[in-house]
Amino acid sequence: MTHAPEIAPRPRRLAALAGLLALWAALALPAVAQTAERTAPDPGPNGFEMRCHFATACSEAAPCEATDATAAVSGRIGGLGAGLQLARADLSLAGRRVEAIGTLSGPGTGGTLFLQGGAGTERHYLAIARSAARYTVHAAEGPVSTTYIGTCE
Numbered sequence: 001m002t003h004a005p006e007i008a009p010r011p012r013r014l015a016a017l018a019g020l021l022a023l024w025a026a027l028a029l030p031a032v033a034q035t036a037e038r039t040a041p042d043p044g045p046n047g048f049e050m051r052c053h054f055a056t057a058c059s060e061a062a063p064c065e066a067t068d069a070t071a072a073v074s075g076r077i078g079g080l081g082a083g084l085q086l087a088r089a090d091l092s093l094a095g096r097r098v099e100a101i102g103t104l105s106g107p108g109t110g111g112t113l114f115l116q117g118g119a120g121t122e123r124h125y126l127a128i129a130r131s132a133a134r135y136t137v138h139a140a141e142g143p144v145s146t147t148y149i150g151t152c153e
Contacts, residue, residue: 048089049074052126052133054150061144069093069148071135073115073126077104089115091124093135093148098124128152 052071058064075089085104090097100117115126121140126133135148 046076046078047074048077050128050152052128052135052150052152054133054135054148056149057146058149059144059146061142067148069150071126071148071152073152075100075115087113087115091115091117091126091135093124093137100124100126102126 050073052073054067054069054071056064057067057069071091071093073089073091075087077085077087079085080103083106087102087104089100089102091100092098098117098119100115102113102115104111104113106112111129113126113128116123118124118138123138125136125138131151131153133148133150133152135150136145138145
């Protein structure tokens with residue numbers, strides 16, 4: 001009778017898994033009470049908040065046009081390694097709040113922040129590089145996408 005060899009856990013894999021779990025726990029947004037209206041979490045020591053102003057909206061269903069849309073971005077970042085951090089944030093645009101996750105590369109040098117989130121049939125993507133911002137909303141219904149072009153500070 002042949003037995004399958006036992007696979008002993010590898011210390012490096014366990015350490016990496018433990019590190020990822022610890023990072024996830026550190027980035028987890030604080031629990032909020034279940035209410036009809038959510039409030040933004042306290043960002044804590046690794047928190048950030050930005051306000052974005054968009055001057056142009058481009059939809060695949062129509063030509064680009066002027067807009068005065070604004071978005072609020074608040075969240076937390078945590079280290080992954082040299083030059084890369086995970087980011088978890090709430091995006092608020094036109095009265096809708098979306099939980100998002102992404103990366104911040106090159107912190108301390110102006111960096112580039114990428115966030116994505118959404119649920120159901122809608123996805124939200126935000127890219128910010130040295131204050132220039134693109135916020136795209138993709139809806140499966142239609143399908144249709146709209147990109148807002150502006151700045152975040």
